[in-house]
Amino acid sequence: MRVLYVNHTADVSGGEHSLLGLLGALPAAVQPLVATPPGRLASAVAELGIPTTTIAATAGSLRLHPLHTPRTVAELSVAAVQVRRAARRHHAELVHANSIRAGIALALGRPPGARIVHVRDCLPAGALTTATMRLIAATATTVVANSHYTARSVRAAAPRARVEVVHNAVDLERWDPASIDRARARANLGRAGGGELLLGVLAQLTPWKGQATAIEALRLLREDGLDAHLLLIGSAKFVASATRFDNNAYVAGLHAQVADAGLQERVSFLGEREDVPELMRALDILLLPSEEEPFGRALLEAMALGVPVLATNVGGPVEIVEDGREGYLLPPHEPRAWAQAIGRLAASPEQAAQMGRAGRRRVEGEFTIDRHVASMLAVYERALARAGARERAEVLHGG
Numbered sequence: 168m169r170v171l172y173v174n175h176t177a178d179v180s181g182g183e184h185s186l187l188g189l190l191g192a193l194p195a196a197v198q199p200l201v202a203t204p205p206g207r208l209a210s211a212v213a214e215l216g217i218p219t220t221t222i223a224a225t226a227g228s229l230r231l232h233p234l235h236t237p238r239t240v241a242e243l244s245v246a247a248v249q250v251r252r253a254a255r256r257h258h259a260e261l262v263h264a265n266s267i268r269a270g271i272a273l274a275l276g277r278p279p280g281a282r283i284v285h286v287r288d289c290l291p292a293g294a295l296t297t298a299t300m301r302l303i304a305a306t307a308t309t310v311v312a313n314s315h316y317t318a319r320s321v322r323a324a325a326p327r328a329r330v331e332v333v334h335n336a337v338d339l340e341r342w343d344p345a346s347i348d349r350a351r352a353r354a355n356l357g358r359a360g361g362g363e364l365l366l367g368v369l370a371q372l373t374p375w376k377g378q379a380t381a382i383e384a385l386r387l388l389r390e391d392g393l394d395a396h397l398l399l400i401g402s403a404k405f406v407a408s409a410t411r412f413d414n415n416a417y418v419a420g421l422h423a424q425v426a427d428a429g430l431q432e433r434v435s436f437l438g439e440r441e442d443v444p445e446l447m448r449a450l451d452i453l454l455l456p457s458e459e460e461p462f463g464r465a466l467l468e469a470m471a472l473g474v475p476v477l478a479t480n481v482g483g484p485v486e487i488v489e490d491g492r493e494g495y496l497l498p499p500h501e502p503r504a505w506a507q508a509i510g511r512l513a514a515s516p517e518q519a520a521q522m523g524r525a526g527r528r529r530v531e532g533e534f535t536i537d538r539h540v541a542s543m544l545a546v547y548e549r550a551l552a553r554a555g556a557r558e559r560a561e562v563l564h565g566g
Contacts, residue, residue: 168547169198171259171278173250175225175268177206178404180371181464182287185313185335186265191215192540200257202250220256222249225268243268247276254278261547261554264307271299274306281308281554283546289320289461289482297324304328308550308557311543313462314483329553331546334486335464336539337530342444342471344527352449356435358396364513367398367450369443369465370457373414376401377456377479378421383502384456384509386428391506393513397434400446448472451519452512458499460484466494467534470526475519477508487534493526 172190174183190199190212201212204224212219223245250272254262261281264270270284284307290296304310304325311333312318318330340346358365366385370376378399385397399421403414425434440446447453453469455478462483466476470487476494478484490496495508512519 168196168261168551169257169259170200170547171250171254171257171262172199172201172265173222173262173269173273174201174203174208174265175246175272176266177204177208177224179207179211180404181335181462182266182285183208183211184464185287187211187215188336188338188536189540189543190217192536194540194544197544200253200259202253220249220253222246222253222272225272243272244275246272247274249276251276251278254280261551263547267299267303270303270307270310274302277306281547281550282306283309283311283550285311285313286317286321287313287461289317289459290324292323300324300328308554309546311546314486316482316486317461331549333539333542333546334534335462335467336534336536337464337467337471338536339471339531342447342468342530344448344471344473347445347448347472349448352445355445356398356449358449362394364393364395364509365398365449365451366395366454366509367400367446367452368454368456369400369447369468370455371401371414372399372403372418372421374412374417375458377458377499379424380456380500380502380505381454382421382424382428382430382434384454384505385430385433387503387506388509389430389433391510393510395433395509395513397430398437398446398450399434400437400440400443402438443468444472447474450474452477452494452509454505454509455479455484456497456499456505457482463487467530470494470523471530473520473523473527475512475522476526477505487529488526489529492522493529494522 199217201219202222203209205221209219223242225242262278263283264273265285273282284303310321310328310330312330313335315332318332321328321330368378368381388395403418447469453474453476455463457479460479460482466478466487469476470493478488479499480496488494497504
């Protein structure tokens with residue numbers, strides 16, 4: 168099976184990490200080519216020994232704007248032509264777009280064969296979202312959603328979309344608590360010894376990820392006398408003027424919030440890190456306080472390492488975490504509820520340890536790379552069958 172994978176950005180975030188995990192575990196029968204802008208993702212793909220081809224990057228927001236919208240359409244149109252050419256050169260039987268923007272390029276280019284569009288985000292309701300999803304639904308053989316929550320958002324905008332759900336996965340060997348010395352990981356952060364509670368948020372710095380809620384929860388905990396420290400792992404990845412949020416302004420606001428609360432010694436902005444498994448292993452609790460989370464990959468990583476999790480109750484985390492078993496599900500934008508849940512776990516280390524063990528078991532049972540690859544290959548086979556039937560029907564109709 169010859170497959171062309173398409174990614175609209177060179178940045179590596181959750182969707183790109185999932186793509187890299189899939190690519191690294193494909194069987195030899197799949198011959199991949201990755202179409203992506205030059206940069207970090209292309210380098211990571213090359214390290215896997217997989218060839219790449221260059222396409223134009225698209226950083227624009229999917230919202231109407233008199234200046235940015237025409238520029239985004241132009242970028243997508245160029246990428247569409249490049250994707251179609253790459254598919255033909257590769258003799259691709261199937262093209263897998265790894266994001267909504269890549270899916271738009273696929274819809275515009277319409278390369279031959281089966282077309283998969285992987286939807287990993289829930290766009291805000293509106294006319295442009297409806298038009299975007301209906302375009303994708305009308306031209307994709309199959310839409311793959313990363314959660315049932317995301318699938319419902321796709322169907323709400325495009326009721327006729329052919330949607331299948333494939334949850335993301337985690338590499339159990341990389342995220343193995345037995346392979347990472349927790350004491351050393353904490354010592355490397357300057358947190359050796361003592362009873363300090365180490366909290367962490369692993370996410371790009373952007374308003375919808377909720378780092379501001381985590382900071383306010385920490386302030387409340389410190390008021391109650393809890394010895395706690397917060398790690399913010401990640402950076403503002405998408406900072407072009409055309410993006411949906413002003414992420415640079417948000418980061419500046421987070422620093423101001425920390426300073427106003429007198430938490431400069433209690434909050435660490437770590438930026439992008441290559442040692443994320445070690446950082447995660449050092450944590451006592453992982454927080455995912457997003458206002459909405461299509462899936463929640465960081466939850467799987469923490470759970471695989473035996474770290475209890477607190478996650479938003481809006482979106483995909485409900486499909487990953489059972490409230491009270493692997494962690495707690497909490498409402499976004501309510502820092503007091505988050506502070507209270509953290510306090511409960513801090514007061515009961517045995518309960519926290521039980522949640523950590525339950526998380527590892529959940530990942531081992533439901534979210535392995537092998538299971539993810541098998542599910543994706545099954546989607547491919549069904550898409551190829553549908554595409555073949557469609558082409559036969561077109562031939563008969565034309566005759």
